[in-house]
Amino acid sequence: MYETYRLGILIDHLKAEDLIRQIDEYIEETPVDQIPHIFYVLSLASNRRIMIELLTDLARGVDEELPASIVAGILYKDRERYTVEELYGKIGMLASLLSDEDDEIAASFRELKVSYDELQSVYGRRFKRKKARERMLARSEKVLEETLSEYAHFAEEMDRKEWWLN
Structure with missing residues (x-):
């Protein structure tokens, strides 16, 4: 832990x-x-x-995979504390902290962050309407939430067993 x-x-x-x-x-x-x-x-x-x-x-x-999965689950559980941009920043930092860049969680989070950054970049050049931006952010938020939800059971297990004491 x-x-x-x-x-x-x-x-x-x-x-x-x-x-x-x-x-x-x-x-x-x-x-x-x-x-x-x-x-x-x-x-x-x-x-x-x-x-x-x-x-x-x-x-x-x-091995960093389990701890990173638990942190991702905790981020999912506490997602209401952050904006979508802040959550993407946190998963980007998490991916960069993992020593094995080819690890599944690191690659997944890095890919999500790059995709989000590209969407933000494209928005500034192509979409001028507020509605288009809102749709883009909603889709991006849904993808992030779905990805983090895959790790929710790790945080729940940590809470149940109080692993930090072991």
């Missing part, structure tokens, strides 16, 4: 402060002998940069 939180924080969807709060709550509610030592270290992270450094060290060598 360290990689999930690292990616979520890097795309500015998850907050380091929220992770620290969750870890602090866990520490308060759990017997001392059952608390992983690293939780104390993460709890003491004083800012976003230090948290990202710690999570990067902890996640070194982890």
Whole structure:
């Protein structure tokens, strides 16, 4: 889960402060002998940069596909917080953060972002009517929502099992 939180924080969807709060709550509610030592270290992270450094060290060598899928599912679940443009920006950042550019999720998100950027570019030159722009944005939003919805079950599973504690 360290990689999930690292990616979520890097795309500015998850907050380091929220992770620290969750870890602090866990520490308060759990017997001392059952608390992983690293939780104390993460709890003491004083800012976003230090948290990202710690999570990067902890996640070194982890396959990024599952964590990226979970983050995509979380973005789907929280999609109302963002405009379509902001969501495309976040999936573009997520794709760029993945080390394997040929990975299915990275390629899919990169392709979506490029397609969206091309639509935005074409809109400025070809479509002058507001109605045409609204149709284009609605189609683009539907494609993005459908793609992210494919990952929703990963976020639901994370919520059910509280994987961040494992």
